[in-house]
Amino acid sequence: MKAELHKQSPAPARRRLALMSSPSFIYVLVSPLYVILLAYVIYPLYETFLASMKIEEKFSFANYARFFSLEHTANLEALWTSLYISVLSVITCGIVGVTMAFLLERYEFPGRRILSVLALVPMALPPLIGVLSFTFLYGESGIIPRALKELFQLEQVPFSLKGVGGVLVVHTFTMYTYFYMTASAAIKGLDPSLEEAAASLGASRFTIWRRVILPMLTPAMVASSLLVFMIAMASYTAPLIFGIDRTMTMQIYLSRTNGDLDMAATQSTILSVVSILFLLLMRWYQGARNYQNLSKGISVHRTEITSKLGKYVSMVLSFIGTIVLMLPILVLVLISFSVNSTWTIQVLPPEYTVQHYIDLFTDSKTWRPIANSLQLSAIATIGIIIFGVAAAYVMVRLPIRGKTLLDVLIMLPWALPGTVVAINLIAAFSQPNVFSFGQVLIGSFWIIPLAYFVRHLPLVFRSTSATLMQMDGSVEEAARNLGASWWYSFRRVVFPMAFGGVLAGALLAFVQCIGEFVASILIFTPSTTPLSVAIFQRMYNFEFGTACAYGVLQIIVIIIVLFLSQKLAGDKANTAV
Amino acid sequence: MSSVTLDHVTKRFGTAKGVEDVHIQIRSGEFFTFLGPSGCGKTTTLRMIAGFYFPTEGRIRFGENDVTTLPPNMRNTGMVFQNYALFPHMTVFENIAFGLQVRKLSKSEIKERVERIQRLVHLEGYGERRIDQLSGGQQQRVALARALVIEPQILLLDEPLSNLDAKLREETRFEIKRLQVELGITTIYVTHDQAEAMAMSDRVMVMQGGQVQQIGTPSEIYHQPVNRFVASFIGETNLLEGTVTRIEGGEVDVRLSPDVVVTGLAKNASPACQPRVGEKLTLSVRPELVKEWEGEETENLLRGRILLSEFTGACVNYITQAGPIQLRSMLINLGRSVKQRGDEITLLLPKESIYLIG
Structure with a gap:
C-alpha cells in the first residue's frame, strides 16, 4: 500500500468538509x-x-376594465380571434398530422421514403421565412394564383391566401409536424399484436380502431393539441404578414409601438395567464397519462398497396405532397436569385443575378x-x-x-x-x-x-x-x-x-x-x-x-x-x- | 489493509427505514459478506462504507480513523458496482488508469501498474478496446481491475456476479476469491445469493428488513440459525411446528401431529430458544439430513406417500406427505431404485439432526 494514497486531511479541511456535507449546503x-x-x-x-395594475402610481383595475370593456371591443375581439384561430389550427394540424403519420407508418407505397423525410421540412423554416414563402407562392400576387390566371386567361386570380384563412394555412403547414411526430412515435410504439389479439377475439376493423387504436393514441394527441394551441396563441408572424390586427400578439405589438405600455402590459399579462395555464395543464396531463407499451421488440409491418390503381393514385399523391413540401424552399431559392425591385406583375421574377449571395x-x-x-x-x-x-x-x-x-x-x-x-x-x-x-x-x-x-x-x-x-x-x-x-x-x-x-x-x-x-x-x-x-x-x-x-x-x-x-x-x- | 468498524450505525431516509443499529467489526484481510433479500439494507450499509450515504446515527471507522462523514473520494476504497459502472467513453486502459490519474501518479508508473493489474485479471492486450466491445465477463474484470489498481484499503463488491450467466458466475467467483486471498485485502461483499455467500465468505451477516439477523461463519449460520428467517433463507430446510410434550435428560419431545412425536436434543437449539412443556416449538430439519429407513421400528420415523419425486443424478429429492406434515428430503443416490409418486416411504429424522429454533 502506498502511503501517499491515504494521507489524512488536515483539520481545517475537515471542518470545511463537514460544512459541505451538511444537507443544506x-x-x-x-x-x-x-x-x-x-x-x-x-x-x-x-x-x-x-x-398593468398601476396607473399614475396607484393600483387600479382600470386597464383590465378597458381590456374587457364592451364599448371598445378591439381587445376582446383580439382575444376571441386568437382563441378561435388556435382551436382551428389544432383541428387542421391534427387532421393533417395524424393522417400523414398513419399513411407513412402503416402503408408501403411508391414515394413513401422520400415523403417521410420531407414531412419534417417545415421544421427547417424559421417562422418569418415560412410565412414569406407562402405569400410568395399563394398570396394575392403569388406565383401559383397568377400562373393559374395566366393559364386559364382569367380576369381575377382564382384564389389567394389572405386573412384568417391564410393564417390557418400557414399554421397548418408549420405546426402539423408536432402532431405528425408524436403520432408517428405512438403508431410505431403500437404493438401490432394488440390489433391481432383484438381481431382474434372477434373485433371488426372498425371496432379495433374505435376500441384499441384510438384510445392508445389519445395521450399523444391530447399532448400535441395542447402544444399546438399554445404555439398558435403565441403566433405573431403569420397575423403580422396577413394583416390580422385583432390577435393578442398583434395587439401587444401595436400597443407597444403606439407607446401605450400600460395596455401592452395588460394584454401581455392576460396572454401570459393563458399560456401558463396551458403549460400547467400539459404538465399535469403528461404526468397523469400512462399508456406505456408493455411489449418489447415491436416489429412494424406495413400494408403494401398492391392494386394497380392504388399504386398509381398513391404515386400521384406522393408526388403532389413532395411538391407542396418542397415548394416553399424552392421558391425562396428562386427569388433569392432575382434582381431586387424587378418583380412586379409577372408570374415569375424576370431578371436573375447571384449578386445577393456575393453581397451577403x-x-x-x-x-x-x-x-x-x-x-x-x-x-x-x-x-x-x-x-x-x-x-x-x-x-x-x-x-x-x-x-x-x-x-x-x-x-x-x-x-x-x-x-x-x-x-x-x-x-x-x-x-x-x-x-x-x-x-x-x-x-x-x-x-x-x-x-x-x-x-x-x-x-x-x-x-x-x-x-x-x-x-x-x-x-x-x-x-x-x-x-x-x-x-x-x-x-x-x-x-x-x-x-x-x-x-x-x-x-x-x-x-x-x-x-x-x-x-x-x-x-x-x-x-x-x-x-x-x-x-x-x-x-x-x-x-x-x-x-x-x-x-x-x-x-x-x-x-x-x-x-x-x-x-x-x-x-x-x-x-x- | 484495514479493519472496518460499524459502531451502532443507523440510516433512515426521511421516514423510510434504511438500516437499524448495525454493529460489526470486520477484521483486516477478512472476506465479509452482507447477505439478504432485496430491500434488506445490505446495499445501504455498503454505500455508507463507501461514503455515498452518511449514517443518521453511529460511527464508521477504518482501522483507527473515523470516516463517518468523509466524502467518498477521500476514503480509498475500491468498489465494484452491480452494473460495473464502467466509463463508456474511455478505453479499458483509461478506465483502469482513472484512479491513478486522480492520484497524479507519473505516466510511466500508471502504465506499469495498469499492465500489472491487467495481467492479474487476465486482460493483457485489451487496453485499447472500447468498453462496448467487451463481453459481460470481461467488463466485470475491468471493473475489478479498476477497483484493485488503486490498492484500496477495502474492496467493496456490490452483487458483482448478478449480471453474469451461470457458468461465468462460478468462474468469476473463484477468480474473485483467488485475488482476495493473493492480495490479502479486506473485502466486503454484498449478495442475495446464499450459495455465493457460503462459498466465498469468512463470515456472513444475514440481514432482513433493515435489521441484522445473524453474524457468523457460513457453517454457523447454516447449522445454528438464530431464527426462522435465517434457517429458511440459508439453504433449504423443513420447518416443522409442534407442541413440546416432554423435556428430560437433554431430550425434548415435540408432538407434530396426533400420531407423530419426534425427539430432539436440547443442546441443538438457537440461543433464544427456551422450550417449555405445553408450548409451541418450531424445528428445523435440513433435507439432506433426513434418511430413508428400511429397518425396524424406532424413534422419529415418519411414514407417508411420495408427492413429488425428482431424480437429479447425484441425489434423489422427495416431497413426502405424512399425515398433515410435508417433508422434503434429499437422499444421496446409492444406486437403489428411485421411488415414484404415490409410493410409500418411511423416513427417519435423526435426533442429532433436529434443530430447535424457538
Whole structure:
C-alpha cells in the first residue's frame, strides 16, 4: 500500500468538509440557478403585471376594465380571434398530422421514403421565412394564383391566401409536424399484436380502431393539441404578414409601438395567464397519462398497396405532397436569385443575378445583420449551455426538494409567447436595477442576447437532462470512489458522457436564436439589427432578392444543424453501454 | 489493509427505514459478506462504507480513523458496482488508469501498474478496446481491475456476479476469491445469493428488513440459525411446528401431529430458544439430513406417500406427505431404485439432526 494514497486531511479541511456535507449546503450550491430564474423570468413577469395594475402610481383595475370593456371591443375581439384561430389550427394540424403519420407508418407505397423525410421540412423554416414563402407562392400576387390566371386567361386570380384563412394555412403547414411526430412515435410504439389479439377475439376493423387504436393514441394527441394551441396563441408572424390586427400578439405589438405600455402590459399579462395555464395543464396531463407499451421488440409491418390503381393514385399523391413540401424552399431559392425591385406583375421574377449571395459576405451593410445574429446568438447560447447543464445536473442528480418548481420555472419562458417575453423585459429593464447590474438594458446591446437566453433556456436543459437520465448514476459514483473530486469527475466523466446531449441542445438553441424574430422586432436597436429583422425590413423595401438570400442562408444553417444533431443522437445511441 | 468498524450505525431516509443499529467489526484481510433479500439494507450499509450515504446515527471507522462523514473520494476504497459502472467513453486502459490519474501518479508508473493489474485479471492486450466491445465477463474484470489498481484499503463488491450467466458466475467467483486471498485485502461483499455467500465468505451477516439477523461463519449460520428467517433463507430446510410434550435428560419431545412425536436434543437449539412443556416449538430439519429407513421400528420415523419425486443424478429429492406434515428430503443416490409418486416411504429424522429454533 502506498502511503501517499491515504494521507489524512488536515483539520481545517475537515471542518470545511463537514460544512459541505451538511444537507443544506446543496441549496447554497443551487441557489444561483434560482436567482437567474428569479431575475430574468419571474421579475420581468412581475414588473409587467405591476405595470398593468398601476396607473399614475396607484393600483387600479382600470386597464383590465378597458381590456374587457364592451364599448371598445378591439381587445376582446383580439382575444376571441386568437382563441378561435388556435382551436382551428389544432383541428387542421391534427387532421393533417395524424393522417400523414398513419399513411407513412402503416402503408408501403411508391414515394413513401422520400415523403417521410420531407414531412419534417417545415421544421427547417424559421417562422418569418415560412410565412414569406407562402405569400410568395399563394398570396394575392403569388406565383401559383397568377400562373393559374395566366393559364386559364382569367380576369381575377382564382384564389389567394389572405386573412384568417391564410393564417390557418400557414399554421397548418408549420405546426402539423408536432402532431405528425408524436403520432408517428405512438403508431410505431403500437404493438401490432394488440390489433391481432383484438381481431382474434372477434373485433371488426372498425371496432379495433374505435376500441384499441384510438384510445392508445389519445395521450399523444391530447399532448400535441395542447402544444399546438399554445404555439398558435403565441403566433405573431403569420397575423403580422396577413394583416390580422385583432390577435393578442398583434395587439401587444401595436400597443407597444403606439407607446401605450400600460395596455401592452395588460394584454401581455392576460396572454401570459393563458399560456401558463396551458403549460400547467400539459404538465399535469403528461404526468397523469400512462399508456406505456408493455411489449418489447415491436416489429412494424406495413400494408403494401398492391392494386394497380392504388399504386398509381398513391404515386400521384406522393408526388403532389413532395411538391407542396418542397415548394416553399424552392421558391425562396428562386427569388433569392432575382434582381431586387424587378418583380412586379409577372408570374415569375424576370431578371436573375447571384449578386445577393456575393453581397451577403462582401457588402458590409448586408453582412452586418449576419454578423450581429451570429454574435448575439453565440452569447445567448453560451449562457443557455451553462445554465442548462447546471440545471439538468441539479434536476437529475441532486437530492433536493423543489425540483418541480425548478422544472416549471425553466419551462415557463418557453411557454410564454415571444411577444410577451419582450414586453416583460421592457417592463423590467427600462430602469436600472440589481439584476441588470445598475444598467438600463433596453436600447443596449445586451437586451437581445438576454431575450434569446430567456426564450430558449429549456433547450439545453431538456436535451442534457434526457442524456443524464439515461446515464447510470453509479458511473459517477465509481469515479468518486476511485478518488475523484466532484469537479474532477464532472469534468472527466459526467460532462464527456453528456456531451452529445449538450451539443444537440446547444446547436438547436443556436439556430433558434438565429431565426428568432418575434421578440427581436420589439427590442432591437439599429446597431444590433438581427438577421430576421433585417429580412423583414428588406421585404418592406421590396428587396425580395436580398431578403430571400438571407432566408436561404438561415435554412442552410438550420438543415446542417438538424443533420448534425440527428447524427449526434444516433451515435450516442450506438455507443451507449 | 484495514479493519472496518460499524459502531451502532443507523440510516433512515426521511421516514423510510434504511438500516437499524448495525454493529460489526470486520477484521483486516477478512472476506465479509452482507447477505439478504432485496430491500434488506445490505446495499445501504455498503454505500455508507463507501461514503455515498452518511449514517443518521453511529460511527464508521477504518482501522483507527473515523470516516463517518468523509466524502467518498477521500476514503480509498475500491468498489465494484452491480452494473460495473464502467466509463463508456474511455478505453479499458483509461478506465483502469482513472484512479491513478486522480492520484497524479507519473505516466510511466500508471502504465506499469495498469499492465500489472491487467495481467492479474487476465486482460493483457485489451487496453485499447472500447468498453462496448467487451463481453459481460470481461467488463466485470475491468471493473475489478479498476477497483484493485488503486490498492484500496477495502474492496467493496456490490452483487458483482448478478449480471453474469451461470457458468461465468462460478468462474468469476473463484477468480474473485483467488485475488482476495493473493492480495490479502479486506473485502466486503454484498449478495442475495446464499450459495455465493457460503462459498466465498469468512463470515456472513444475514440481514432482513433493515435489521441484522445473524453474524457468523457460513457453517454457523447454516447449522445454528438464530431464527426462522435465517434457517429458511440459508439453504433449504423443513420447518416443522409442534407442541413440546416432554423435556428430560437433554431430550425434548415435540408432538407434530396426533400420531407423530419426534425427539430432539436440547443442546441443538438457537440461543433464544427456551422450550417449555405445553408450548409451541418450531424445528428445523435440513433435507439432506433426513434418511430413508428400511429397518425396524424406532424413534422419529415418519411414514407417508411420495408427492413429488425428482431424480437429479447425484441425489434423489422427495416431497413426502405424512399425515398433515410435508417433508422434503434429499437422499444421496446409492444406486437403489428411485421411488415414484404415490409410493410409500418411511423416513427417519435423526435426533442429532433436529434443530430447535424457538
